[in-house]
Amino acid sequence: MLSRIVLTTLFIVASSLAQGETAPPSDALRITQLQRCGDLLQQHAQDFCLKAQGVQDGDLRVLLGGTPLAAEQIRRDGQSLFLHIEAQQAKSAPLWLEQGEQASNPVWLSLNRSQVLAAGPDEVAKNMDGLTTYVDLISLLIEESHDGLEESRRLAERYGAQVVGAIPPLNIYQLRIPAKNLVERDALILRLGSEVSVDAVIVEESAPEKGEESERDKVPSKPSEDEWAANRFIDAVNFYQRRIPAKQSPIETKPVRIGVIERNVDFDAPDFADYLGACNGEQRTCLYARDSDKPDNHGSTVAGILAARWGKGGNTGFLRGLDKAGPGFEVIVERNSDAGITANIAASVNLVEDGVRVLNWSWGIHRVGAKNIEGDEVDSLVRSGIAMSGYEELLEEFFLWLRREHPDVVVVNSAGNGSSFSGSDEYRLPSSFITDQLFVVGGHQRSQEAGVGIDDPDYVIKRSSSNIDMRVDITASACARASTLEEDEEGESHCGTSYATPMVTGVIAAMLSINPRLQPDQLRMLLRRSAMTIGGDYDFEPMDAEDLTAPILPSERNYELNNKDVGRSARLDMQKAIDLAVQSRDRVR
Known part of the structure; x- marks a missing residue:
């Protein structure tokens, strides 16, 4: 077996090759990489390679779950560390560095068994x-x-x-x-x-350097300044803050752990600057992630919709808005390795075994030759037939395991941005899977209609790039502000179903904090019952490929056959969904 020094050297070389160039020097203490190395099949003891920046000469503390690792468990080589952890003496927990007055970003270290290698x-x-x-x-x-x-x-x-x-x-x-x-x-x-x-x-079909979860850079049309109003974002935060601690009948809440399958988050951005070091999870959102050098990267925007600080410019985190009223939420940003879809599933398995109740999958792939609604071939995030066949079996095995071992876990998946269809495995994975534990989210944006109320279906329109069809459960706002490096600076708009997905993830987490007994089918029922509408009434028959989501059924409107919402597509109502979760406490035992 290779010595630890050799393994560390190999890791440093591999990291340099994968990144192409060395990150610019910085005084800020940050963890940029943390992953298993050495023998990945060994379980009684696990080795981890950590790459940092800002490490100075002198004492350095490595804390796992708040407990410092012993000196003999750590080897240092410049900005790289090699960690040796006896599995029986520790459990999965956040890990961070401390040196002098500085603390690094915390990264989730899982001691579970799933780990795959990425190709160089x-x-x-x-x-x-x-x-x-x-x-x-x-x-x-x-x-x-x-x-x-x-x-x-x-x-x-x-x-x-x-x-x-x-x-x-x-x-x-x-x-x-x-x-x-x-x-x-x-x-x-x-x-x-x-x-x-x-x-x-x-x-696997994925480049070793490029993020497979990335959306297309092109923004088809300019978003409104208040896109989230269409989902009653602020109303939901206000309702939660007032209703949970209400003096007349306060609600006892439970903490919820959320897994976000993304690469990293930029902790230099004001949106995330106060997540460094230890996090007090009581009535406080916690965020664990590797550090990025770009505040507007995909992971920062997705995680920011859940956890970004308020009032600092840039993004605004829904769960962060529930601080003090809520029980505390842990948002874990993790991707296992750069080994594409296989790594996404490996990370998801580890997180579920670590107690994650909601998984956010803002990613998906189309089969080569998939057609969009206009009959043209989809040209983004495509995979060959041989790769898609393997991925389909991989995902099927994951959901079978989830149903068998963890039936209360929910996966929230983006519908995709290929102007195509989400419901057929000939077109897209994983959104085509039909299981109670998979929620599929499409994207909408504000319309230019004047004088229409928020409840009106014409208040929003489908985002032109959003995938559609009966497999989509609900739509949410597709546009969010990216994080920035300057406080009070307004970030650029990023749009796509990737950013609609964490809106639904956040609401589900809030609902579970109120009623942790809710099961996936019940959560879907409450989301659909509370939903507002989008699009026309097509009497359950798609017209010109305009059926944006599964149509609202009479059973989702108290069996009122003539209800105006029946037959229309569903649009997320965050405030009403949380209200129904409160009401469900008396019904779901």
């Missing part, structure tokens, strides 16, 4: 579709009747491969195969896929 720049190639694909890293979904680790090791020995990563709860194991090009890789995939014990072979 020299381990990928372009396939026939022009997409970046992994050459020598694949994952095997082993049939549940077999011991996954034992069988994957048997297959690895047979084919000259090595088991290097795993998602054990899903019986998925990652292999490094002896392939130097795509011809050799595809030949091995065919042979491995024909093994009786192999249910599916998962091939």
